Amino acid sequence: MRIPIVVKLIVVTVSLLLLASVWIAFKSSDYFKEKSVAREREVNWIAADAKAAQVNVLFDKYRDKTRLAASLLNKAYENDKEKTESLHLSIINDRDLIAVYIYRLSDGKQIRSEFFEKKEYLAELNLPSDYLNNLQQLRPFPLAKVFAGQVEIHNASLSGGAPLMVMGIPLIKSDAGVITHIALSYFRLDSIQRPFSDIGNITIQTFYLVDNEGIVLAHPEDKFVFEAKNLSDLGIVKKSLEPNVNKGDSKYFDAEAKKNFIASFAKTQYGPSVISQTDESIILEPARVVRREAFYIAGKVLSIGIFCIFIFSITLTNPLEKLVEVTRRVAKGNFDVQTNIRSHDEVGELAESVDAMVHGLKERDKIKAAMNKFHGSAVVEDMLKSDLQLGGVNKKVTVFFSDIRDFTKFSEGHTPELVVDMLNEYFEIMVGIVTKNYGVVDKFIGDAMMAIWGVPQSTGEDERHAVKACLEMRLALDELNKVRLAKGQTEIKIGMGLSSGHVISGTIGSSERMEYTVIGDTVNTASRIESSTKAFGTDFLVSGETLEKIKGEFIFDYVGAAEVKGKSEPIKMYKIRGYIDESGNEIIIKTKYSDFDASNTDKIKIVI
Structure with a gap:
């Protein structure tokens, strides 16, 4: 009985439905998270606004106290007793107010005219009596902004000093509307700090207050206030410092706490901003609970589904495993x-x-x-990819020819078997070098070998690969001759030539007998260059076209130009002596077979 595979796939479909339920669980928890964040942003916004209103009331109170105290200081008294009694009403008996200073403009200069300081407060903190004067030197107050009509509020605390806040307000204007007197007052930070302390016990929000420079005025962490910590690098604080922006919210990462926060800010009417923020992990905890429960339920469903799939899949997986094993063996x-x-x-x-x-x-x-065995593997792969048809394409290639010196003499003095053994030993090494360097052996012509770089596909560095292969052949021949001489055999000497240019690459012949090769003037030129090695006394020459592509990577000498058979113009030729390594060092590749005494040949005529 034939069992359709579609029946088995139905079971897999059921499992996909279970996976869909997991996806739904993710989406629902993400939706829950999104709504939680949106709700918390709104809560932060409202909370920051309410806290800012509360701070405004305190700042109004401090402004009024400053104005009253400054007016009393600036008033003319008949005697010191009357002044002291008057100051008792607004300064001495006021727990929060520590000092008041009045500055006036005189010839464009800001001059302190009147002041009052509670020395006993400084004494309680074991601070010197001139502490406030030193404080104004260490942390200058922007008097010019107050003379310009602004109310300025800043944290005046120093580490190890008194926790103080300073407020500057315009005091007196001239008939022309120019502010001539301003008042500075120093207040204890207790009253401002109190509304921001221990808020975490009743809400998940954290509130703090920063001035218009990002310095903490009030914070649940008292040390932030006493150290006048600068939080201007936090995302929400940075946003609150932007001009003409009274409210806003932001999600930011606190690198020090290593947490994400959802935060809102509301500016007070005096410039400082109230920040309300919530740890994102607290907001998202309910969403995580929902997701965990969803995973738990989905896990149960999947467990049942997996068991069912396992039972039904046995009839499918066993034969598939056999097929996989067979294909692996075939791949090897x-x-x-x-x-x-x-x-x-x-x-x-x-x-x-x-x-x-x-x-x-x-x-x-x-x-x-x-x-x-008759063509290179790359050529065979290219032939198998397309229909075997006669024809060719124009390609830029580098053609190589090599020839064994005095091969005719060697053949006459040895048996055919020894000649074939010598050729096979020699070609085994040289063909391997060509293949390793991305070349293709085109054909063997007796003792000669023709190879090509750039077919069926170019590597983009055909000239370099070809020259590198020839230098490796020079070294390989030296090693081969050492072995042959040790056996008492005749040493082998060769000539090599390279030329680069355009050829026709493809299949030639007839519909019954075809051959993959290249034809063109570049092929003839490479053959003539190889023949010229005898006349120039070297084993390896290249044409100017080849040299043009590799001159920065290899060491070469110009040996001259020669008229060769079949060429109307002399061919300029170059001897390759070595290469330049990655460090810029010249590496000479020379053996006792690479240079020899030049000999005349009837095939070429040296002209330069």
């Missing part, structure tokens, strides 16, 4: 495998198709292995 090159699956469903049909595919790959691999 083992084509002598079969699935041996007998199933009456789509999996069975798949197994039959895989068996047929493996048989086809086995036959294809035999053909490919045979072709690789």
Whole structure:
């Protein structure tokens, strides 16, 4: 009985529905989180506004006290007794007011004219009597802003000193409307600090007050107040310091606390801002609870679903595992495998198709292995990707020719078997170097070898790879000759030539017999350059076109130009002596076979 695979997929669909329930749980908790954050922003906004109104009342009170005390100080008295009795009413008996100073403008200068200080308060804190004078030197007050008509409020606390707040207000205007007198008053911070202390016991919000420079005026952490901590780098405080912005909110990260906060601010009518903020983790805790519960329920459902899937999947996974194992073996090159699956469903049909595919790959691999021995693997891959048709394309390549010196003489003095053994030993090494450096061996012509860089695909550095391969061949030949001489065999000498240019690359021949190769003037030029190595006494020459691409990476000498057979213009040739490493050092690649005495040849004529 054939069991359709669709029946098995139904079970998987059920599990997908369970996953959908998890997604819904995520969405619902995210929605809950979004609403919680929005609600908390609104709460912070209202709370900051209410707290700002409360602070405004305190600042109004301090302003009135400052104005009254300054008026009494600036008043003319008949005697000191009358002045003392008057000051008792507004300053001496006022617990919060510590000192009052009156400044007046005189010839454009700000001059302190009257003042009163509670020395006994300073004494209670073991502070020197001139503490307030020193304080004004250490933390100058912006008198000019007050003379300009602004009310200024700042934290005047110093670490180890008295916790004070200073308020500056305009006092007297001239008939022309110019402020001529201002008053500065120092107050204890107790009354301002009290509304901001221990708020956390009854609400999740944290409130604090900063002046128009971002310095703390009141905070649940007393040390922030006493140290006059600057919080202007916090996102919400930075936003509150923007001009012409009276209210706002922000989410920001406190690097010191390593927490995210949802915060709002409201400016008082005097400039300082009240900040109301809430730890985001506290806001989001209910959303996390909802998500955990959703996961718990989804986990139960998934557990049941997984058990069901496991029962139904056995009939599907076992044959699939066999198929996977077969494909892994095939991927490693083992084509002598079969699935041996007998199933009456789509999996069975798949197994039959895989068996047929493996048989086809086995036959294809035999053909490919045979072709690789006659063409490079890259060429074979390119040929297999397209239809085998006659034709070619114009490509920029680098062509290589090499030739064994005195090969005819060697052949005459040795048996054919020894000649073939020598060639195979030599070509085994040289072909490996070409392949390693992204080249393709095109053909062997007796003792000569032709290779190409740039077909079927260019690496973009064909000239460099070709020159590097030739230098490696120079070293490899030296090592090979050491082995041959140790065996009492004749040493091998070669010549190598490179030329770069455009060729026609493709399949030539007939519909019954084809060959993949390149043709063009660049091929002939490379052959003539190789032939010129005898005349210039070196094993390796390149054309100017090749050198143009690699001159910054290799060490070269210009050896001259020569008229060669089949070329109307002399060919300029260059000898490669080595390369330049990554550190800029010149590395010379030289063996006893790389340079020799030049000899005449009838194929070329040196002209320069």
